[in-house]
Amino acid sequence: MFTFVTLCITSLLFGSSYQQMEFQVCHLCVGSLQNGTAVGYFCASLSGRVEGRCCWRQQGERASIVGLDLSNCSLRHIEDLQEASTAVMIDLSSNPVINISDSVFQGFIELHYLRLPSTLQCPGGNASWEKVTSDGVVCLCEEQKDACHQDGNMSWNCPENSLCAPDGPGFTQCSCTGEYHGYKCLREGQFPTGLVFGILGSSTFLASALLWYTQRRKAKFT
Ligand SMILES: *[C@@H]1O[C@H](CO)[C@@H](O)[C@H](O)[C@H]1NC(C)=O
Ligand SMILES: *[C@@H]1O[C@H](CO)[C@@H](O)[C@H](O)[C@H]1NC(C)=O
Numbered sequence: 001m002f003t004f005v006t007l008c009i010t011s012l013l014f015g016s017s018y019q020q021m022e023f024q025v026c027h028l029c030v031g032s033l034q035n036g037t038a039v040g041y042f043c044a045s046l047s048g049r050v051e052g053r054c055c056w057r058q059q060g061e062r063a064s065i066v067g068l069d070l071s072n073c074s075l076r077h078i079e080d081l082q083e084a085s086t087a088v089m090i091d092l093s094s095n096p097v098i099n100i101s102d103s104v105f106q107g108f109i110e111l112h113y114l115r116l117p118s119t120l121q122c123p124g125g126n127a128s129w130e131k132v133t134s135d136g137v138v139c140l141c142e143e144q145k146d147a148c149h150q151d152g153n154m155s156w157n158c159p160e161n162s163l164c165a166p167d168g169p170g171f172t173q174c175s176c177t178g179e180y181h182g183y184k185c186l187r188e189g190q191f192p193t194g195l196v197f198g199i200l201g202s203s204t205f206l207a208s209a210l211l212w213y214t215q216r217r218k219a220k221f222t
């Protein structure tokens with residue numbers, strides 16, 4: 001428990017510089033990004049940095065994953081790729097995966113090129129992509145469509161004072177405009193960031209303290 005708390009504090013203090021090293025998605029299987037693959041070419045063309053199966057691009061102060069190649073990794077389940085949500089190219093081909101939930105790609109708004117085993121469908125369905133091709137081995141989903149403008153009329157789902165924003169293949173979200181915020185964007189005025197984070201922060205602290213206390217008691221009496 002103590003180690004856990006220490007870890008939490010450490011990751012809070014060193015958060016941003018730490019993250020790059022900690023991204024598990026880049027090390028879901030052995031080996032590193034190869035030059036000869038689609039993602040490899042893409043990475044070389046960007047002068048990206050290879051770490052495991054990931055390609056990182058530095059933009060100003062920020063580094064983000066732009067490519068991920070998990071092909072031929074013997075993956076049976078693919079459940080969490082969130083760390084790579086900034087990726088432009090992802091290769092999951094040559095894996096014995098049977099199904100994959102569309103929600104795995106929620107938030108992947110930059111994704112423009114996705115290779116899947118041909119047993120799988122493109123996330124969000126064929127209608128979420130400009131081009132879908134399959135050669136019986138690999139299914140290729142190219143050029144993600146903006147789900148907000150797909151049939152010209154999906155944005156009416158958003159309440160007043162908000163706009164539809166794409167949120168990955170087949171996904172949209174409503175973001176409040178201007179000064180509006182809160183449930184259904186009904187509140188006007190500055191978003192009380194300080195207050196919200198203050199409450200969040202103190203409740204997290206309380207929860208951790210409680211957890212630590214109960215765990216300690218348990219340890220004592222068992
Ligand atoms: C891959 O590319 C890097 C950098 O461009 C180069 O140093 C390396 O030799 C290449 N590897 C192969 C196997 O071509
Ligand atoms: C997949 O990996 C195996 C060994 O891990 C290798 O022998 C095989 O050539 C790879 N296949 C492809 C298409 O890269």
Ligand SMILES: *[C@@H]1O[C@H](CO)[C@@H](O)[C@H](O)[C@H]1NC(C)=O
Pocket residue numbers: 099100101
């Ligand atoms: C994949 O299929 C299995 C069995 O058909 C099912 O139990 C599981 O929930 C499915 N997973 C997803 C992510 O759809």
Ligand SMILES: *[C@@H]1O[C@H](CO)[C@@H](O)[C@H](O)[C@H]1NC(C)=O
Pocket residue numbers: 121126132133134
């Ligand atoms: C999507 O397109 C691919 C390739 O053209 C095709 O094989 C597949 O059956 C299509 N899926 C649906 C649900 O229409």
Ligand SMILES: *[C@@H]1O[C@H](CO)[C@@H](O)[C@H](O)[C@H]1NC(C)=O
Pocket residue numbers: 151152153
């Ligand atoms: C919006 O889409 C529905 C079907 O989903 C269709 O019936 C309707 O005519 C469309 N409206 C406009 C303005 O395109």
